[in-house]
Amino acid sequence: MTTWIAFFRGINVGGNNLLPMAKLRVDLEQLKLKNVRTYIQSGNVIFDSPIKTAATLAKKIAAQVETEHGFRPPVFVLKRDELQETIQSNPFPHAVADPKTLHVFFLGSQPAKPNLPAIEAAKKPTEQYELADRVFYLHAPDGIGRSKLAANVEKYLGVVATARNYRTIDKLLLMVT
Template sequence: MSDGTAYIVLFRGVGGKTQLPVARLRETLTAAGFDNVATYINSGNAVLKSALSRGEVASRVAEVCARDFAFDKDVHVATRAEWRALIAANPFPEAVETPTFLHAALLADAPEPARVEALRALAAGGEDIAIVGTVAYLHTPHGFGTSKLAAKFDKGIGVANTARNWNTVLKLDELAAAADV
């Protein structure tokens, strides 16, 4: 077992015109000194292992991606332990049966309660939002793409964030477990 911590790295806003080619991203992060680098789908997800702190990992990854990919959007980082806690704290266990209708968003800071309530007021037909620490969980049982709550979430929450559906959350946990050797 090598020294260090397994981290989940989420890049905000990947897709469309903003691309981080996964093979090149893996190579670049490995060359930057990170261990056990893996990526998951072309939407800005990576896992790696490092002896650096979470903040140092975020800074170094952002620096490397700005230099090598002209990527200047937010980079969110969680330890494997934090990711496991995110999974365990899911306030919508009934939603895991349809994992594309459950999303977890890492938040840079705790949002203002009034903003959360304004978003909750948009919820329709069993939808809901819950904040646990600096994670927002969105349950959209009739589809994320048709939800007004989901459509207004990004700007409405009022803090930098990036969200992943539950399938991706679980796959990143699996990849982080493999990286943590």
């Protein structure tokens, strides 16, 4: 059995794509996933599965949600080691002191042609970012809600993404350790 972490994009936001976590746990148990646990309402799930590929799990989970709830959210699935590597590779260790300012965007694929000039133009002087394979780190000390860069990451990178603040991913890592 492998321990996996799934991040759902765009659920329980603004009254759209409502997905109660208790029901999601039941839905995932119907897929024979084991030890299913959720963390907060934004779609963070930890589970064990003998399935060996993230892509297969993501497709099965998204299809189950569509069957049960009528919408198909993007689902990003990582192994515990991949989440740990994401945290260890944090290029902004100073931002950990204020974890709500540090965001990690998990990307659906590695961007083929990221629009780096647009990223630079949208970035506030106080913001810092780094793109590393399928992860985009953003330190936004003035807040993520006011960041034009954060609002346009998918457009600039050309891939689907979901973001979590550092506190959330750190908590998830503690839950799987």
